[in-house]
Amino acid sequence: xxxxxxxxxxxxxxxxxxxxxxxxxxxxxxxxxxxxxxxxxxxxxxxxxxxxxxxxxxxxxxxxxxxxxxxxxxxxxxxxxxxxxxxxxxxxxxxxxxxxxxxxxxxxxxxxxxxxxxxxxxxxxxxxxxxxxxxxxxxxxxxxxxxxxxxxxxxxxxxxxxxxxxxxxxxxxxxxxxxxxxxxxxxxxxxxxxxxxxxxxxxxxxxxxxxxxxxxxxxxxxxxxxxxxxxxxxxxxxxxxxxxxxxxxxxxxxxxxxxxxxxxxxxxxxxxxxxxxxxxxxxxxxxxxxxxxxxxxxxxxxxxxxxxxxxxxxxxxxxxxxxxxxxxxxxxxxxxxxxxxxxxxxxxxxxxxxxxxxxxxxxxxxxxxxxxxxxxxxxxxxxxxxxxxxxxxxxxxxxxxxxxxxxxxxxxxxxxxxxxxxxxxxxxxxxxxxxxxxxxxxxxxxxxxxxxxxxxxxxxxxxxxxxxxxxxxxxxxxxxxxxxxxxxxxxxxxxxxxxxxxxxxxxxxxxxxxxxxxxxxxxxxxxxxxxxxxxxxxxxxxxxxxxxxxxxxxxxxxxxxxxxxxxxxxxxxxxxxxxxxxxxxxxxxxxxxxxxxxxxxxxxxxxxxxxxxxxxxxxxxxxxxxxxxxxxxxxxxx
Amino acid sequence: xxxxxxxxxxxxxxxxxxxxxxxxxxxxxxxxxxxxxxxxxxxxxxxxxxxxxxxxxxxxxxxxxxxxxxxxxxxxxxxxxxxxxxxxxxxxxxxxxxxxxxxxxxxxxxxxxxxxxxxxxxxxxxxxxxxxxxxxxxxxxxxxxxxxxxxxxxxxxxxxxxxxxxxxxxxxxxxxxxxxxxxxxxxxxxxxxxxxxxxxxxxxxxxxxxxxxxxxxxxxxxxxxxxxxxxxxxxxxxxxxxxxxxxxxxxxxxx
Ligand SMILES: Cc1cc2nc3c(=O)[nH]c(=O)nc-3n(C[C@H](O)[C@H](O)[C@H](O)COP(=O)(O)OP(=O)(O)OC[C@H]3O[C@@H](n4cnc5c(N)ncnc54)[C@H](O)[C@@H]3O)c2cc1C
Ligand code: FES
Numbered sequence: 001x002x003x004x005x006x007x008x009x010x011x012x013x014x015x016x017x018x019x020x021x022x023x024x025x026x027x028x029x030x031x032x033x034x035x036x037x038x039x040x041x042x043x044x045x046x047x048x049x050x051x052x053x054x055x056x057x058x059x060x061x062x063x064x065x066x067x068x069x070x071x072x073x074x075x076x077x078x079x080x081x082x083x084x085x086x087x088x089x090x091x092x093x094x095x096x097x098x099x100x101x102x103x104x105x106x107x108x109x110x111x112x113x114x115x116x117x118x119x120x121x122x123x124x125x126x127x128x129x130x131x132x133x134x135x136x137x138x139x140x141x142x143x144x145x146x147x148x149x150x151x152x153x154x155x156x157x158x159x160x161x162x163x164x165x166x167x168x169x170x171x172x173x174x175x176x177x178x179x180x181x182x183x184x185x186x187x188x189x190x191x192x193x194x195x196x197x198x199x200x201x202x203x204x205x206x207x208x209x210x211x212x213x214x215x216x217x218x219x220x221x222x223x224x225x226x227x228x229x230x231x232x233x234x235x236x237x238x239x240x241x242x243x244x245x246x247x248x249x250x251x252x253x254x255x256x257x258x259x260x261x262x263x264x265x266x267x268x269x270x271x272x273x274x275x276x277x278x279x280x281x282x283x284x285x286x287x288x289x290x291x292x293x294x295x296x297x298x299x300x301x302x303x304x305x306x307x308x309x310x311x312x313x314x315x316x317x318x319x320x321x322x323x324x325x326x327x328x329x330x331x332x333x334x335x336x337x338x339x340x341x342x343x344x345x346x347x348x349x350x351x352x353x354x355x356x357x358x359x360x361x362x363x364x365x366x367x368x369x370x371x372x373x374x375x376x377x378x379x380x381x382x383x384x385x386x387x388x389x390x391x392x393x394x395x396x397x398x399x400x401x402x403x404x405x406x407x408x409x410x411x412x413x414x415x416x417x418x419x420x421x422x423x424x425x426x427x428x429x430x431x432x433x434x435x436x437x438x439x440x441x442x443x444x445x446x447x448x449x450x451x452x453x454x455x456x457x458x459x460x461x462x463x464x465x466x467x468x469x470x471x472x473x474x475x476x477x478x479x480x481x482x483x484x485x486x487x488x489x490x491x492x493x494x495x496x497x498x499x500x501x502x503x504x505x506x507x508x509x510x511x512x513x514x515x516x517x518x519x520x521x522x523x524x525x526x527x528x529x530x531x532x533x534x535x536x537x538x539x540x541x542x543x544x545x546x547x548x549x550x551x552x553x554x555x556x557x558x559x560x561x562x563x564x565x566x567x568x569x570x571x572x573x574x575x576x577x578x579x580x581x582x583x584x585x586x587x588x589x590x591x592x593x594x595x596x597x598x599x600x601x602x603x604x605x606x607x608x609x610x611x612x613x614x615x616x617x618x619x620x621x622x623x624x625x626x627x628x629x630x631x632x633x634x635x636x637x638x
Numbered sequence: 639x640x641x642x643x644x645x646x647x648x649x650x651x652x653x654x655x656x657x658x659x660x661x662x663x664x665x666x667x668x669x670x671x672x673x674x675x676x677x678x679x680x681x682x683x684x685x686x687x688x689x690x691x692x693x694x695x696x697x698x699x700x701x702x703x704x705x706x707x708x709x710x711x712x713x714x715x716x717x718x719x720x721x722x723x724x725x726x727x728x729x730x731x732x733x734x735x736x737x738x739x740x741x742x743x744x745x746x747x748x749x750x751x752x753x754x755x756x757x758x759x760x761x762x763x764x765x766x767x768x769x770x771x772x773x774x775x776x777x778x779x780x781x782x783x784x785x786x787x788x789x790x791x792x793x794x795x796x797x798x799x800x801x802x803x804x805x806x807x808x809x810x811x812x813x814x815x816x817x818x819x820x821x822x823x824x825x826x827x828x829x830x831x832x833x834x835x836x837x838x839x840x841x842x843x844x845x846x847x848x849x850x851x852x853x854x855x856x857x858x859x860x861x862x863x864x865x866x867x868x869x870x871x872x873x874x875x876x877x878x879x880x881x882x883x884x885x886x887x888x889x890x891x892x893x
Binding site: 047050051054065066067068069070072074075084086122124125126128129130131133134135136137138139140141142158159161164165168171172173175176178179185187210239240241273274276277278279281282379380383384385386449450453496498500501542543544545549550552553 | 649650666668669670672673676677679680682683684686687688689691693694695696697698699700701702703718719723725727748749752754755756758759762763764765766767768769770771772773774775776777778779781782783784785788789791792795796798799822823826828829
């Protein structure tokens with residue numbers, strides 16, 4: 001299979017413009033004859049569904065929460081990047097492009113990244129028009145902050161609730177279309193499978209989570225905006241329902257999975273408190289703007305942090321990276337925290353934590369200013385830990401946060417399966433091996449508001465609505481039967497271990513061997529252990545109740561069953577990618593300073609995997625990456 | 639620590655429900671209330687019993703999925719706190735705690751602690767938006783918004799749509815929820831053109847649905863995990879009155 005990225009050539013500044021001109025258009029009067037399924041109502045899904053409906057397409061939108069407004073995007077705190085250069089600090093489209101390619105450690109497509117940077121400014125305009133209450137200065141102008149990995153202030157924010165406000169903006173645009181009847185919304189509905197017929201995506205099979213009813217939905221194109229797969233690690237900052245099911249099922253139907261081993265660890269999360277822990281809470285990285293990270297110089301120092309004098313503290317990031325200090329990229333910050341804790345210098349329960357201290361910021365700026373900037377984050381921290389960051393430093397530790405890998409898509413955001421489009425965190429497209437802070441929101445909205453609505457037309461113009469299959473076509477019936485058969489199988493095991501217990505074990509396994517640091521021996525061990533655990537899952541799982549009802553443990557079981565298959569691919573990808581890059585840190589490949597060491601001669605490509613069967617070795621396809629503008633260099637944040 | 643839980647169990651929307659009593663031991667004070675239910679559910683499942691259903695997703699107080707009555711109070715005893723961020727350290731060893739779903743005519747029970755809050759979405763669909771077509775937006779800084787307006791809009795926009803206000807209201811009114819959206823958009827210059835239309839449409843939708851009227855009990859503000867102010871209801875009333883008059887005048891003019 002040859003992977004055609006369809007990325008245009010020529011001067012990079014004109015590529016998107018020219019591509020838009022060259023794409024086929026759907027005649028305005030014809031649009032209403034086309035039906036599009038959008039799975040997901042996060043930033044990507046909601047903005048796409050709303051925009052497509054405005055254009056005249058008939059849209060159906062699905063999400064598993066009880067309301068589209070609750071998609072995981074709601075939890076994003078810190079902000080959204082845009083190359084507005086409002087701060088007059090030398091930002092530009094080119095600089096955002098450059099930073100993103102470099103931050104991604106040269107594993108993303110230049111054309112895609114440039115387009116993302118180019119569109120970023122329009123996103124802020126659009127969101128403002130929709131009523132997103134971005135932070136403002138006293139003058140009434142929009143405010144900015146700087147964010148991890150960038151030396152310019154290009155991040156727009158709405159207190160510590162940027163994702164919430166952006167999502168409520170997209171949700172309101174979606175609500176308008178639902179009210180008008182141009183989008184049919186299906187909340188509490190889970191996509192169980194994709195229907196592919198004669199090489200084209202034809203629709204999906206869905207379970208109504210309230211009644212348990214399984215139904216088929218047919219369309220001319222299917223869009224997946226179903227988010228990331230970070231919950232394969234069980235403990236992550238992702239919402240509990242976040243899952244791999246939609247993209248994994250599409251993968252099993254032929255869509256290639258790209259770079260699944262590219263996962264991101266976030267350096268600033270609240271450390272684990274005990275075995276009951278069900279998820280980890282992120283403390284926005286914006287905190288690193290004013291907070292200083294340190295550990296006591298003496299291992300096991302019993303004093304309270306406030307009582308440890310300055311010269312007995314190690315501000316290790318400021319020491320090792322004088323120009324970026326506490327603002328080094330996430331992977332660098334995370335690995336340093338792990339290294340310092342592995343060396344026995346960590347603080348808090350189990351020694352798995354470092355301090356993030358605001359004492360100096362409070363002294364410099366005053367408590368009011370600090371409160372205005374981070375008030376709700378401090379509150380959240382205090383709620384959870386019972387400790388006030390105004391009085392003592394926070395304790396933080398890295399956790400899984402974001403997944404750069406996802407379904408492979410071309411420049412039009414279409415997968416290798418005709419008609420199947422993938423947007424937002426669910427695709428692999430723009431962040432390479434490491435995502436910069438405040439760039440996921442940007443990408444989700446770029447995909448949904450400004451890219452997919454055009455590029456999907458190029459596909460639709462080539463197919464006829466007359467060829468749409470009826471939802472009772474045998475192609476749908478077969479998939480429906482498979483989906484219900486699988487649910488029945490989960491219910492019939494009737495063993496003695498709960499879904500969570502399996503999920504927790506899987507999570508520990510991949511965190512241990514495919515987390516912050518990875519090596520050949522560990523990855524091989526995981527590759528052996530995952531199929532064994534999967535076998536046990538299918539022999540010893542306990543799910544109560546039945547399928548014809550609201551049944552949350554059955555929902556979970558289906559998702560964990562898919563994680564059990566997906567985990568193996570993620571680990572295999574990490575093993576085969578015998579280099580370090582971005583968030584993928586192979587311990588065998590590091591510089592003397594402990595930085596990721598890429599092997600561009602062998603790995604300057606996207607790894608796109610083809611499914612060949614559960615437990616079968618998948619087939620690897622490579623899309624070579626070329627860098628005409630930003631030349632690969634060793635990242636250095638010294 | 640140990641707790642006795644009395645939890646509302648109801649198998650389905652048309653089934654009859656009742657409180658069932660469970661004892662949970664070995665509770666870690668750093669657990670959240672939802673993690674407590676996780677622990678209980680694990681043990682129920684191993685006994686072959688149906689676990690307690692409850693909505694949740696982010697578990698950090700922002701998605702608005704979670705929420706039920708804990709000891710008769712929406713989201714429990716702690717102020718400014720969602721159920722998922724309520725930690726067990728706020729309870730006393732040996733306490734008995736009653737756990738019931740949000741009760742309101744507008745929120746039918748689906749199972750156990752899970753209710754259908756879809757009516758809140760329908761209020762937003764009726765008018766809780768600014769109709770800005772994708773691609774038509776002007777340069778963001780072309781329109782200056784005084785910081786105090788932006789801040790007030792943000793205060794109102796912080797609503798997470800959990801429905802605690804409805805559950806706490808003796809009338810089952812969705813007034814605080816609606817008022818928050820009306821204030822958020824009404825505070826911004828972009829929200830002006832549709833201001834009258836918005837408030838009229840949202841209020842009339844609210845009345846059509848199974849929500850009661852507001853009689854200023856203030857219970858809504860007291861339980862709101864995000865501190866949404868009851869002042870916003872006064873704002874809604876002013877907007878509504880003004881809009882009713884304007885529209886009447888519009889109609890009169892046309893006659
Ligand atoms: C705590 C936290 C903070 C963050 N902060 C920032 C930040 O400050 N800046 C930034 O840029 N990024 C941030 N991110 C990352 C960013 O929030 C996400 O990458 C982004 O919101 C993903 O958006 P999405 O639309 O792709 O998917 P999501 O918002 O995850 O939406 C997925 C949608 O798909 C639906 N869905 C999933 N599976 C199915 C299925 N099988 N059937 C039906 N529906 C399904 C869900 O219901 C949901 O509607 C943060 C992430 C986390 C976890
Ligand atoms: S689970 Fe999201 S607010 Fe509680």
